[in-house]
Amino acid sequence: MxxxxxxxxxxxxxxxxxxxxxxxxxxxxxxxxxxxxxxxxxxxCGNAGLISLGHPPLTRPGVSVQGLKWMFDKRSPLYIKPRLDGDLARWLWTFHRHCNQTHYEGTMEVLCELGRLSADCFEQILSETEIDCDWQRQGWDDVCMHESSLDHAEEEAKILKRFGFDSERVTGDELRADAPAYTDDVVGAIRFEDSATLSPQxxxxxxxxxxxxxxxxxxxxxxxxxxxxxxxxxxxxxxxxxxxxxxxxxxxxxxxxxxxxxxxxxxxxxMQPARGYHRDVVGLETMPPRGCVLNETFIAVSPFHDTLRLAGTLELSGFDAPWLGDRLAHLTKAGGTYIHGVDRATVTQEWAGYRPCTADxxxxxxxxxxxxxxxxxxxxxxxxxxxxxxxxxxxxxxxxxxxxxxxxxxxxxxxx
Ligand SMILES: Cc1cc2nc3c(=O)[nH]c(=O)nc-3n(C[C@H](O)[C@H](O)[C@H](O)COP(=O)(O)OP(=O)(O)OC[C@H]3O[C@@H](n4cnc5c(N)ncnc54)[C@H](O)[C@@H]3O)c2cc1C
The missing domain is CATH 3.50.50.60 (FAD/NAD(P)-binding domain)
Structure with a gap:
């Protein structure tokens, strides 16, 4: 053979x-x-479609402690269903042990290299096929409501610079000049230029x-x-x-x-199944020109032709728990505070699916x-x-x- x-x-x-x-x-x-x-x-098929090069892992310093606080906030991006489950308890403990700076630095090096390789793979596959997936290699914006979030996002972006991924800070006015879709409450964004968006389905x-x-x-x-x-x-x-x-x-x-x-x-x-949701909406007067994350909410947003997808929430409830309607509704409600009309737009699709999450x-x-x-x-x-x-x-x-x-x-x- x-x-x-x-x-x-x-x-x-x-x-x-x-x-x-x-x-x-x-x-x-x-x-x-x-x-x-x-x-x-x-x-x-149901994910947000952000091809986010240099995306950090879940195991970031301080995340496990922050997660405990989020558990008591209905609008937070994280929900852990309280239950007696040995696998979950072991997973959470291992997760907590990996939320430290040394592990973070090591993982970022590998994930950045893997991301760079993946960008080449996407370009290769798309150039050798007829796949029409609205591939847009024009970066994504980490969009902030508060100056303190913007400062923090800029600090995080500096880490990526060390691994060769550029970013720039843009003010709210610059953002709106480029994309009138954003409300006056948005104070600015960090733009990650190397990344892309596509329609995952x-x-x-x-x-x-x-x-x-x-x-x-x-x-x-x-x-x-x-x-x-x-x-x-x-x-x-x-x-x-x-x-x-x-x-x-x-x-x-x-x-x-x-x-x-x-x-x-x-x-x-x-692994734990970390459920997330998306809502697709249509009928917006103006769309963000590129993908974005609504910083304070962790909601990821991608424009696909005339549809805007909002995706988020990380829910550790095991398999097949009933959908949490308030978290799904929060996607468009919170989205509307950053992007004009999202909270009133026509919802065309709702979906939930599982991210495969390892404890490290x-x-x-x-x-x-x-x-x-x-x-x-x-x-x-x-x-x-x-x-x-x-x-x-x-x-x-x-x-x-x-x-x-x-x-x-x-x-x-x-x-x-
Ligand atoms: C809300 C949300 C937003 C996300 N946004 C992004 C994003 O913007 N960017 C990004 O990079 N990632 C994103 N992700 C993560 C990304 O979607 C997942 O990491 C990725 O899709 C996992 O791919 P996979 O092939 O490992 O698993 P899956 O896509 O789950 O595929 C596994 C397949 O295996 C099949 N299968 C399982 N068991 C069996 C069996 N016994 N026999 C036969 N078939 C079986 C299933 O039917 C399924 O089709 C997001 C995830 C969610 C939930």
Missing amino acids: SVSEKDILIIGAGILGLSSAWYLAERGARVTVLDREPIKDAAS AFTAGLARELQARGVTIRTDCTVEALLKRHDRVEGVRLEGGEELTADATVLAAGVWSDKLARAIGLRIP GMPVVGAVPRMPGLFVGTGHAMMGMTLGPASGKLIAEAIYDETPALESPLLAAARY
């Missing part, structure tokens, strides 16, 4: 699974992607179509029940209904559900030690749309034993 003839199974048709498929197909692999759902409801579905045109098989309505492990080797998967599929390599890219499949064969990838804030990418045949791509939390293509490339490089474009113990499955 020549190296290019590998048979690969990928569990999950989100951005991680599809990006891995792209780079594997590029190497001549025979790839089958399996997903239990059509490509439209996963986090990879259009990119993900478009990538799936392009892969199929290149011979990749995508099976939806196809639930993987278990990974097949014989002795130490992972040889494929068993589907619901009993069908078994074997492969030279299996990629576990099932988002936050990867943990459950991994546990059954003795691999731990502890870092993705898990690459080969699994002592389990030949198994590769993982998950745990990208709030950065998966941004970093997914680069992680997919690293997974393909690992499967083909190539020198990786980026290697770090902070990404390795071996850390668990």
Whole structure:
């Protein structure tokens, strides 16, 4: 068998699974992607679409303490449903231990490099395909209501400068001259010039179509029940209904559900499902010209053609808890204080989905030690749309034993 003839199974048709498929197909692999759902409801379709290079991890110094305070504020971006849950308690404790400066500095170095690689991956994929996803490489604005927030955002932006990502401070008037959409309450913004926005649904579905045109098989309505492990080797998967599929390599890219499949064969990838919501609105007189984050609320906003998407909230309630209507409503209510008319605009879509969050804030990418045949791509939390293509490339490089474009113990499955 020549190296290019590998048979690969990928569990999950989100951005991680599809990006891995792209780079594997590029190497001549025979790839089958399996997903239990059509490509439209996963986090990879419902996210805010900010391709935010140099986005910091959740594990920032002070965040765990701030999070405790937020728990008692109904409008805060974080909600933790109080419950007796050993996994959650362990996750929170590990998370707290990683919210320190040393870990932060180490993670930023890796995430910035991964972000840069991902930007190249997006440019490559878009130049080689016909995907129409409203890709706009014109940065995003961290939009502030208070001078103190603006000063703080500027300090944070200086950290990114060290890693080669430029930003500039713009006043409220400069912002409004460029974008009359912003209200007079906005005092200014930090503009991150290297980043981009896209319609995540259009990119993900478009990538799936392009892969199929290149011979990749995508099976939806196809639930993987278990990974097949014989002795130490992972040889494929068993589907619901009993069908078994074997492969030279299996990629576990099932988002936050990867943990459950991994546990059954003795691999731990502890994650919490961090639910977020989006609301799409239409009918605004003026739109922000580029993506933005409404600084004091952590709401991410992206313009896609005539639609404005507002996305936010990080809710640790486990799976399938009822939607929190007040948090969903808060997206447009708070949005209207920054952007004219958002609170009165017509809502065309509401959605909730899960970010796969590891307790150390870092993705898990690459080969699994002592389990030949198994590769993982998950745990990208709030950065998966941004970093997914680069992680997919690293997974393909690992499967083909190539020198990786980026290697770090902070990404390795071996850390668990
Ligand atoms: C509100 C919100 C806003 C966000 N905004 C941004 C943003 O602006 N920028 C950014 O970079 N990131 C953002 N993110 C994060 C990003 O969406 C995720 O990190 C990313 O989509 C995760 O991709 P994934 O492929 O790992 O998982 P998913 O997209 O969840 O895909 C996993 C797939 O696996 C399938 N699956 C699971 N179990 C099985 C099984 N047993 N058998 C078969 N299939 C299975 C699922 O059906 C799913 O399709 C946001 C997330 C949310 C919730």
